[in-house]
Amino acid sequence: MNRDEVFELVRGHLAEELEVEPARISERTNFKQDLDADSLDLYELVMELEDRYGVSVSEQQAAQIETVGDAVAFVMEHAPA
Amino acid sequence: MAGGPTVALDGFGAERGFEALAGGARMAAADGIRLRVFGPADRLGLARVDGIEVVPTAEWIGNDEDAVPAVRGKKQASVVRAARAVAEGEAEAMVSPGSTGATMAAATFGLRRLKGVRRPALAVQLPVPGRRVLFLDVGANVEVRAQHLVQFGFLGAAFSEAVLGVERPRVGLLSVGEEAGKGREGVGAAHALLGAAAGIDFIGNVEGGDLPAGAADVVVTDGFTGNVALKLMEGTAKAVTGAIRDAARSNPLAGLGGLLMRPALGGLRRELHPDTTGGAILLGLRGIAVVGHGSAGAEGIANAVRLAARCVEVDAVGRTAALLERGGATRGAPAAEPGA
Numbered sequence: 261m262n263r264d265e266v267f268e269l270v271r272g273h274l275a276e277e278l279e280v281e282p283a284r285i286s287e288r289t290n291f292k293q294d295l296d297a298d299s300l301d302l303y304e305l306v307m308e309l310e311d312r313y314g315v316s317v318s319e320q321q322a323a324q325i326e327t328v329g330d331a332v333a334f335v336m337e338h339a340p341a
Numbered sequence: 342m343a344g345g346p347t348v349a350l351d352g353f354g355a356e357r358g359f360e361a362l363a364g365g366a367r368m369a370a371a372d373g374i375r376l377r378v379f380g381p382a383d384r385l386g387l388a389r390v391d392g393i394e395v396v397p398t399a400e401w402i403g404n405d406e407d408a409v410p411a412v413r414g415k416k417q418a419s420v421v422r423a424a425r426a427v428a429e430g431e432a433e434a435m436v437s438p439g440s441t442g443a444t445m446a447a448a449t450f451g452l453r454r455l456k457g458v459r460r461p462a463l464a465v466q467l468p469v470p471g472r473r474v475l476f477l478d479v480g481a482n483v484e485v486r487a488q489h490l491v492q493f494g495f496l497g498a499a500f501s502e503a504v505l506g507v508e509r510p511r512v513g514l515l516s517v518g519e520e521a522g523k524g525r526e527g528v529g530a531a532h533a534l535l536g537a538a539a540g541i542d543f544i545g546n547v548e549g550g551d552l553p554a555g556a557a558d559v560v561v562t563d564g565f566t567g568n569v570a571l572k573l574m575e576g577t578a579k580a581v582t583g584a585i586r587d588a589a590r591s592n593p594l595a596g597l598g599g600l601l602m603r604p605a606l607g608g609l610r611r612e613l614h615p616d617t618t619g620g621a622i623l624l625g626l627r628g629i630a631v632v633g634h635g636s637a638g639a640e641g642i643a644n645a646v647r648l649a650a651r652c653v654e655v656d657a658v659g660r661t662a663a664l665l666e667r668g669g670a671t672r673g674a675p676a677a678e679p680g681a
Contacts, residue, residue, distance in 0.1 A: 279457055279673025
């Protein structure tokens with residue numbers, strides 16, 4: 261697993277669920293401001309990351325994930341080796 | 342209905358206890374509905390009942406727990422397992438008489454939203470005599486935006502047509518006046534979007550008094566207003582039927598009149614009772630999830646399971662998705678974009 265793979269998973273999930281063009285999504289993309297996503301969208305992404313990468317995201321940690329890059333960095337930092 | 346749908350039933354959380362829950366499961370199974378019940382086998386007493394499989398489950402989520410963290414943390418809780426059973430194809434619908442918040446969270450995360458749906462909405466059939474009025478949202482979304490209300494209109498219309506058999510249901514938007522500009526900002530914007538939407542019969546704003554009058558077949562509002570209105574209607578119906586009963590017992594002549602009216606009033610009371618409709622349904626998901634009424638007895642539990650089974654039989658999910666797509670009401674459709 262490398263950073264590009266995680267980014268592609270996050271981008272694919274968001275593009276599918278939010279019905280936006282994948283090209284609109286970069287690591288700097290803000291969930292709320294750029295994608296009109298809300299807390300439910302974010303929870304679904306977090307659960308996808310938990311299932312896929314075995315990370316555990318607390319409520320406080322989830323609240324701090326604001327951009328696509330934040331989500332990717334969280335997985336890279338917390339995923340079991 | 343031999344070989345009918347399989348319904349996953351949360352075996353915990355019924356306010357009237359395991360006996361009521363098991364009684365409801367037996368009644369639904371007698372109709373040919375297959376059940377997988379997630380709960381304590383020794384308390385439910387459902388061993389060797391045809392059509393019922395008890396999946397021993399010890400963990401559950403109570404009303405006092407914060408729903409989202411509980412659902413995320415308790416992977417073996419009965420309501421979470423019921424949702425997972427549907428997601429994994431072991432059942433076709435789920436029913437829970439327990440915590441509404443936990444059921445909504447388990448269903449939303451477990452079954453996932455339909456493609457293009459922003460927020461699932463909780464819908465109930467109102468206790469309106471002789472009519473089938475669907476009311477949503479009654480508690481899933483305290484705060485909503487115009488685009489949410491528009492989607493609620495589509496979700497409700499699809500359910501009304503598919504499950505309640507209402508042909509071309511009339512959709513109304515709850516507000517404080519019939520004129521288009523009346524109400525909060527989001528309501529005004531939703532009025533404009535619904536008025537321009539294809540595929541549903543939007544009749545404009547309706548007021549609170551129009552709900553029991555059946556002025557619309559589907560009435561949409563935010564979850565806060567909807568919950569208050571629903572509880573007010575249920576409480577009023579209960580108080581009025583109680584007052585009628587007391588009046589009928591007030592003197593011998595009234596008692597005689599009451600005796601003569603008893604069969605008609607009994608039917609009316611059944612029609613108004615929350616158990617009759619089977620509870621609320623969470624619309625906008627990729628599967629069927631029914632939230633039983635908190636105080637449901639065996640009949641109420643059975644009707645909740647029957648409602649879930651009927652939704653499966655008429656392909657309520659598929660028909661909802663099709664209507665959303667046809668009406669351009671999915672999240673990515675141009676007409677559903679903010680500011681449209």
